[in-house]
Amino acid sequence: MAEAFKKSSVVVITESDFDKFGCPVCLVDHKTGSTLISLRGAMVVMCGRSRERYLVLADGVSVSPIGFGDSQPGELSPGVHPKNKSVS
């Protein structure tokens, strides 16, 4: 598990990272998840392999418009995907 996600049980990534790297929890390459919620640039996705849920924010959306886990709308920002080596 990457450092970025240790503080919180909630995993939040950008849509471009999701497209490139897939599930941020079990790191499966291809996208097997199903979208549970899609609203105003935010998607809650459940991985088809790990069954973990995570939040995907459209590119340009810096703060989630929806609540997820214990967080309220406006509290969550995307972290870096564990497989994204281009961001330090």
Ligand SMILES: [Zn+2]
């Ligand atoms: Zn997964």
